[in-house]
Amino acid sequence: xxxxxxxxxxxxxxxxxxxxxxxxxxxxxxxxxxxxxxxxxxxxxxxxxxxxxxxxxxxxxxxxxxxxxxxxxxxxxxxxxxxxxxxxxxxxxxxxxxxxxxxxxxxxxxxxxxxxxxxxxxxxxxxxxxxxxxxxxxxxxxxxxxxxxxxxxxxxxxxxxxxxxxxxxxxxxxxxxxxxxxxxxxxxxxxxxxxxxxxxxxxxxxxxxxxxxxxxxxxxxxxxxxxxxxxxxxxxxxxxxxxxxxxxxx
Amino acid sequence: xxxxxxxxxxxxxxxxxxxxxxxxxxxxxxxxxxxxxxxxxxxxxxxxxxxxxxxxxxxxxxxxxxxxxxxxxxxxxxxxxxxxxxxxxxxxxxxxxxxxxxxxxxxxxxxxxxxxxxxxxxxxxxxxxxxxxxxxxxxxxxxxxxxxxxxxxxxxxxxxxxxxxxxxxxxxxxxxxxxxxxxxxxxxxxxxxxxxxxxxxxx
Numbered sequence: 001x002x003x004x005x006x007x008x009x010x011x012x013x014x015x016x017x018x019x020x021x022x023x024x025x026x027x028x029x030x031x032x033x034x035x036x037x038x039x040x041x042x043x044x045x046x047x048x049x050x051x052x053x054x055x056x057x058x059x060x061x062x063x064x065x066x067x068x069x070x071x072x073x074x075x076x077x078x079x080x081x082x083x084x085x086x087x088x089x090x091x092x093x094x095x096x097x098x099x100x101x102x103x104x105x106x107x108x109x110x111x112x113x114x115x116x117x118x119x120x121x122x123x124x125x126x127x128x129x130x131x132x133x134x135x136x137x138x139x140x141x142x143x144x145x146x147x148x149x150x151x152x153x154x155x156x157x158x159x160x161x162x163x164x165x166x167x168x169x170x171x172x173x174x175x176x177x178x179x180x181x182x183x184x185x186x187x188x189x190x191x192x193x194x195x196x197x198x199x200x201x202x203x204x205x206x207x208x209x210x211x212x213x214x215x216x217x218x219x220x221x222x223x224x225x226x227x228x229x230x231x232x233x234x235x236x237x238x239x240x241x242x243x244x245x246x247x248x249x250x
Numbered sequence: 251x252x253x254x255x256x257x258x259x260x261x262x263x264x265x266x267x268x269x270x271x272x273x274x275x276x277x278x279x280x281x282x283x284x285x286x287x288x289x290x291x292x293x294x295x296x297x298x299x300x301x302x303x304x305x306x307x308x309x310x311x312x313x314x315x316x317x318x319x320x321x322x323x324x325x326x327x328x329x330x331x332x333x334x335x336x337x338x339x340x341x342x343x344x345x346x347x348x349x350x351x352x353x354x355x356x357x358x359x360x361x362x363x364x365x366x367x368x369x370x371x372x373x374x375x376x377x378x379x380x381x382x383x384x385x386x387x388x389x390x391x392x393x394x395x396x397x398x399x400x401x402x403x404x405x406x407x408x409x410x411x412x413x414x415x416x417x418x419x420x421x422x423x424x425x426x427x428x429x430x431x432x433x434x435x436x437x438x439x440x441x442x443x444x445x446x447x448x449x450x451x452x453x
Contacts, residue, residue, distance in 0.1 A: 003313065012315055012322075013315075013321065020325055020329045034340035035345075038342060063342065169427075
């Protein structure tokens with residue numbers, strides 16, 4: 001057979017591509033649930049690390065099933081809010097069907113567009129409230145979880161993650177425990193134009209809502225600072241109002 | 251084992267090493283050698299991809315239309331890479347490593363070693379030797395990757411496989427973590443390799 005004829009070439013490539021596509025579709029469908037379970041457990045680990053449910057190392061050495069159980073045991077309620085600060089949905093917290101808003105990119109778009117957001121709020125039994133943040137780093141997206149004490153103002157803990165920041169520089173936001181630990185005890189000034197200040201020498205100002213940027217990772221730090229402020233402003237109506245209510249009670 | 255088969259397996263690891271002699275696959279050896287664990291997973295992934303791609307392409311070699319052979323090879327390689335990536339993502343233990351290697355797994359497609367071995371070997375040889383050639387080239391690549399990663403993790407973080415080995419007072423060298431140092435190390439490895447193997451020296 002002439003393997004160089006036009007007809008043969010066209011039919012050959014078509015058949016190859018169809019076979020490969022079918023194979024990949026089959027594999028994707030087969031492995032999909034396992035991959036989703038991994039992503040979900042990863043999100044839960046990051047949230048619970050921020051909420052100080054257990055030390056980060058321990059969370060990362062716990063299997064997926066244990067993580068789901070731990071979350072179900074510790075969560076009080078989870079719900080979503082709109083940009084007006086009002087509740088607009090609930091998220092299931094039962095062990096077998098835990099619901100999360102872990103696709104943060106569309107939420108980030110909704111915040112920027114000013115409508116259509118369903119921002120998650122996770123309230124743990126310890127009273128700690130966890131909210132996500134999301135933004136652009138130097139090479140790709142960065143995101144994280146910030147845990148607030150019941151006063152909705154003091155940060156109890158934080159966890160940051162990234163897709164492709166430079167190892168040893170920007171990647172420190174995830175790799176270095178000392179960086180995320182610096183956030184604990186800081187406060188967020190929701191009503192201010194910039195609720196949180198992540199920049200060079202910020203700590204030297206003595207402000208309680210400031211953390212120093214990472215040396216050698218200017219763009220990642222800048223991106224993280226922006227992500228924090230954009231998302232804190234989005235939660236202002238919800239958490240900021242809880243703040244005033246708390247103050248009145250006092 | 252006959253001599254030719256032995257040559258097929260040993261050559262890519264020693265005299266015809268894809269990185270130090272053919273100077274292929276340099277980009278990924280800069281990118282994924284910050285830590286040993288990542289380097290080993292990357293090496294295993296490349297071994298599987300080169301081996302299987304060579305095998306499949308060799309099986310198809312008499313049917314592939316010559317004019318589109320590169321495209322067909324690319325489809326086969328891409329298929330293998332996506333399979334490896336999907337499987338790593340689905341495994342509970344491998345998920346974290348896949349996350350760490352992120353884009354680099356996908357970029358195995360562009361690793362010149364894979365396509366290079368299919369073009370140079372698999373299209374003209376029987377399936378079993380092709381499989382062995384692919385695997386051996388992956389091992390040759392992985393060997394260099396692990397050597398580079400050993401030094402970069404040791405000097406850049408003071409750890410091996412994440413365990414602290416250098417005394418706590420050691421200040422990690424930030425240059426070692428950055429890609430340029432991998433080039434310097436690779437240069438040193440090529441130097442040592444050529445000093446030992448006189449056949450590789452050019453006049």
